[in-house]
Amino acid sequence: MAGNHKVAIYARVSTDEQTVDPQLRDLREYAANRGWRDVQEFVDVGVSGAKDSRPAWNRLWDAIQKGRVKVLFVHALDRLGRSLPHLVKILSTLVERDVVLVSFRENIDLSTSTGRMVAGLFSVLADYELSIIRERTKAGMRAARARGSQIGPKKRPFDADKATRLRDQGWGQIRIARELGVGVGRVNRWVKEEYVPPDRRTSR
Structure with missing residues (x-):
């Protein structure tokens, strides 16, 4: 990747007591070593990765949708999202938008064949996780019916x-x-x- 790519650094911590300084220090140094000069930072503090809506992330996502970002650089994949299906959804959109994801801790770079293989593996694992959740839900419903429990909200009598x-x-x-x-x-x-x-x- 050339040094004139538009690079977005995203850092996040879940509580106000934590600091993003260690993340930003590593990311800034890595970006400088890669020759990335057009770098913009997006930082969320005190926001859980389980939330789809995060102030800085929302601004970053809007920039990605508008084609203003070519490289998304994070310290770790769990900074993007906490669940595997959520992460795969983000990865799919990045691929569609021709945005390269680079993760510092996992040493993943989706501009490489190895990185793309890892992304494909994530997709397979996400499908597997969802299938397990669905099967557990169905099994729980079958067990509840066997016990005579009502599934879903109770119906109100018609007056x-x-x-x-x-x-x-x-x-x-x-x-x-x-x-x-x-x-x-x-x-x-x-x-x-x-x-x-x-x-x-x-x-x-």
């Missing part, structure tokens, strides 16, 4: 008397559903199959 009063007052199905805390589909079925308008009730 037909109250629904009738509201409908008689001219309330629409959506408004009734919100008032009763039930789905609109349930109210629609009730109106179609059970509700009797006042004029028809009095004529009986």
Whole structure:
């Protein structure tokens, strides 16, 4: 990579008691040794990597989307995100935008064939992790059903008397559903199959 690339350094610590100084010191020295001159720093302090929205990261991501960054330089991959699927999503976008990711601690450089191989491995591992999570979720639901536990939120009983009063007052199905805390589909079925308008009730 030539020295005229637009390089973004991203540093982050999770708490206000921590400091980004060690990260920045290593990254600045490495950037100087690589001949990177057009370097901009983005720093988040007291922000967890589990959060998608981070002040400095948001500005950096916007610059990446607009093509203003060609190299993203971090001290470690966990500075970008805490979960493997989240990290793979970031890597995929960087590849699409032709942005090279360099990680100091892991010695990963996506401009090299080895770096691209590592990125591909991350993608495979992320898919594997998601498949395990899905299978564990399904297994938990099956076990809950076997115990007779209800899956999902409890259904609220449909108050037909109250629904009738509201409908008689001219309330629409959506408004009734919100008032009763039930789905609109349930109210629609009730109106179609059970509700009797006042004029028809009095004529009986």
